[in-house]
Amino acid sequence: MNKSKALGPDIQNLYTYSELPIGATAVGLPEGRETGLWRYMRPTIEEKIPPCQEACPAGNWIQRFVDATASGNLDEAWRALKLENPFPGVCGRVCYHPCEESCIRKEFDVSTFIHLIERSLADSFFNERLTPPIIRKKQDKKTAVVGSGPAGLACAYFLRVLGYEVTIFEARNELGGIPQTGIPAYRLPKEILNKEIGDIIALGIEVRKGCRIGKDMDFSELFTYDAIFLATGAHQTPPVNIPGVTNEGVYQGMDFLARYNMESSIDVGERVLVIGGGNVAIDVSRTLIRLGIQPTLLYRRTRSEMPAHSEEIDDALAEGARFQYLLSPFSIRKSEKTGLILECAKMKIQGVDPDGRPRAVPHEGKRVSFEADQVILAIGEVPDFSYLPKEIDLIKDLLWVNEWGQTSVEKVFAGGDMIDQPWNISEAIGSAKRAAIAMDHFLKGDDLQNLFRQGALAKTMREHLDLDLSPEPGHREVATFNDLNLSYVRSFSSQLSGKLPTVERICDFREVNSGLDLDAAIKEAGRCLSCGVCKMCGNCYLFCPDGAVQINPTTGRYAINYQYCKGCGICQNECPVGAITIEAEGAM
Amino acid sequence: MGTHKMLTGNYAAAYGAKLARVEVTPVYPITPQTHIMEKMAEFIENGELDAEFVSVESEHSALAVAIAAQATGARSFTATSAQGLLYMHENLFVASGLRLPIVMVLVNRALGAPNSIYPDLSDSLDQRDTGWIQVYVENAQEAHDMVVQAYRIAEDKRVLLPMAICFEGIIISHYMEPVEILDQEKVDNFLMPYLPEHVILDPDRPMSVGQIVMDDSYYMEYRYQQQEAMDRAKEVIQEVDEAFGQSFGRYYGGLLSTEMMEDAEVALLTLGSLASTARAVVNHLRNEDGISIGLVKLRMVRPFPDQELSELLSDTKVVVVLERDVSIGAGGIVYTELCRSLNGRNGPHLINYILGLGGRDVTFEDIKDIALLSCSERHTTTIDNPIRWYQVRGL
């Protein structure tokens, strides 16, 4: 590939002494020997999936935006981020960031703080309109989205990106779903949420607020749309089997939060009991603290089994919430003198539940009672399916969808808390994206079943829109610790983000976590190991003794020239990110 | 007209190099050559010659530097003697194999042990297989003239071989003689600047100089090219001698020169300073005694004038080779070369006198004795003991 110019006589093909150049010189520079014939090991540039990306339920293009951030290319970072997620400001704050759990850097020192980088990027672009990096030309099809929580809004966004007309139907007068009504402002400031919602709507999405399907409009009217996405979440309180739950002064956690968040006023007494161990219970408790009340939280198992996020439990404790464990509500009575009396059964841990969690069982019938002005129950909600036509199948308490989010009715898709998946924002976004991609194929008349079987159904926009230029995407493995060469990792400590001091936090609803400023975020991004993804460090190119690794001018990426590669394996050994594999020549 | 000066052979040679406008001169001191080095340094230091003087750390490097400089396109010049020459040995082959027309003055000196600074031509004759053209001169003037001629011979496109000008240390190198220093302008007309095309380290024409040939690929062909160049050098040497004579009025005869050889029955064949003495003897014996004797002054040992000698000596009865060198176990080196030249033909008897080694004086009388003795052998059918060490004490 690199020498076709023969500058002099090809002495190998000369026959007579008089044709030879004089003086034992040679000027010929023909093709070199085909040293590729020496090779018995064959390296392949084969990128892998970074485990963080694999772990991100929303399908963020983490490596790309982090790498771009690290190199100070913020526009590029922002484009990569926006392509896959319309809620970086929200996710950067309240997503539980499973990406960081799987971060390989953890095994070297500390995980890269991906969520803080995401948040910092979002914050630094706060004053700019979020336009997606790409909007496909207008498609001649109309779509409807029911519910404007993270799932509904994300689906609307992706459908817009794909060129479709979108109408959102939302029962409430505010868009946003639980992040709007449930998540308190000290975790997710309203202006952040509303800015991102505003950016989505500004793409030209029609919004019908105050329109509850099944009440303000019949489901059947939706069938005028070419495809429909359902994302009405889980907002219904299941029947609670505790005597006295209907007493005045007993609230549902979600209602309590919605009322405070939407109306900013609620009457609370001095003594408040919160029942439950999940995020709702914690958010209720911390809201109460900010209202000047020191709540007591009662939970039927122990701290280690609490489903709430550990960091938030710590925050609640630091802020002054009292926790009592191994207590299960038994009855609520009204008392003239003291308001409410909550009687609880004492529990103990014995064996495990079918879901694998330690099981709490009553402890020899022991009871304790608490006096309270209010009792707030935060023990879970279920979706409301009453508005759906019966052709749409359910499975257990949830809506049935297939792998790409299609319900039993062809043109109806669904995602978010309605379907069988973990209930959180990034899952909601991920399910919305998968559905939007499937809807795109559906609206084009593609055979989804077939595409799925061939593995041609993308889960991310970058794949769907063919923007990921890495070689052979799709057939990739997830990078592991052993794939990396850590010699190239500089050990520098992670950038620390701060929290408001507790004394300041409990006075109002100011945001508690402060995030990173941009410089710190850029530094933090520099800690990313780019697992499995070539970041053009050039090691293979520099270290190949045979000059067999060169940039392919069409892709701009490194490629191996097997005509000359001797198979030494140095490129594979020295690739810091593990994007090169090597196997015996001829092995498949 | 050039200017006349009393000069030693060394200085005369250095003046020749200066006139040839040599460009790079790497040299390492060794008696009896050192004065050449000193004079070159002085010329360059004074600004009389625009060149790079390199005071190298060994003769091996001296020749290596000359090779590198010549390969880069600069006219190179160096000089050495005896041990220094042998220290260069490896690189002598390189210079000729690379076809670099480097010119070197070899001031002959005996090789230790035992150590002596006096002459013995074995040091340079030893190197006759290295692919260099070798000329042996008999006095300072010839040394001076031949340095200038050498560049024109060596750089000729038909030749492109390095060339050595050899003369005896002390006897020629150190004794002053009147020398005509050539006129620079005339030398400039006689000798063009060195503008190589065949071998040149030029980034615009990248080439590997001194390639490694693997297996059986072309080693022999490269060697044969050298042989052919050496053969062609004969005619070039003649031509250059002719041209030099026309420009400067001195003719040296090219490969060899003769004195009264037309009808000579006995020929003295010698080289270097011995030729001067032998010439006087021949003149004397012819003029005073009417003896049919002539002189062959061998100038070129490489290329060896095989053809020329066998023609010249075809009617001669006895050829006496007088030489200040020896190949232990074989005889005088020139004698053995001559035997090869005449190659068993029914030609003259050959007698070899090894004499003057280590600078031992060889007088007019000595050569006259030898000549007369040889004349007496011209009618014998066989020559006993043709290789004779002359005047070895106790022999």
Add this chain to the structure above:
Amino acid sequence: MRTLAETLPKEELFHSGHPLCPGCPGGMMLRWITKTLGKNSICSMAATCMALPAMVYPHSLEIPCLYIAMAPSPAGITGVSAAIKILKRKGRIPADRKISVFALAGDGSAGDIGMASLSGAAERNDDGIFFCFDNEAYMNTGIQRSSSTPRFSWTTSTIKGKPEKKKDLPRIMAAHDIPYVATVSVAYPDDFVRKLEKARDMEPGFKYLHVHSPCPTGWRFPESKTIEIARLAVETGLWILYEVDHGSLKVNFRPEKRRPIEDYLRPQGRFRELSQKDIQSIQDRIDNRWRDMRN
């Protein structure tokens, strides 16, 4: 910040298809050198493995290259640069044309047979860059001991391990008080190229770069590990990356914590027979050396 791979010229003047062993550190070194010095350079080559791609047909080096003999590659610098000087004065080479002259020699030719030539060219401060390709033995002739072979190392001429210590050539060269002496390693291309650029752009004079070059064939380690071994030499503190710029010494890389020398020795077959005592003695030497380098 742009990476070295981006900033180095893309053009390969040292071509693929050369006969060096798979994994040879010389292959990369030659690529970096030719990329950094560019077309306008002339190479003087010693007898070394490196001569094979440059001097054996078909050639892989697209710059003029001269092979004289094993010893006098430094004299090659002398001759070429002297010629360039005079030819520039005479106008046969344009006076403003910058031509980098460099020599490439193995440790055997630099430190043994060519030591006088090297020392001579350095002392005369002839203009050029000399690379000592230190693979710590005579590799081209089949792994024989050189003065640069480290103590205890197996070679075909020291089958029980070399009893003598390694000659410290860069220090000897620094003692020549030339403008620039630097130690480099194939595992640190940025450092390598930075130093080479410095040498290239310096005023005329003799510059010496000593390249630590793990040879998979001679050191007996898998060919994929060339860089790893080179890096270990630096991380264990055995090979110190430093430069002596006009007499002032600067250590360019001080490992935060030096790894034990055993990490470097163990993967190499040539050190297979080392006893714990031998290893300790090497470790002590390294520790002492760093104590000297503390400043």
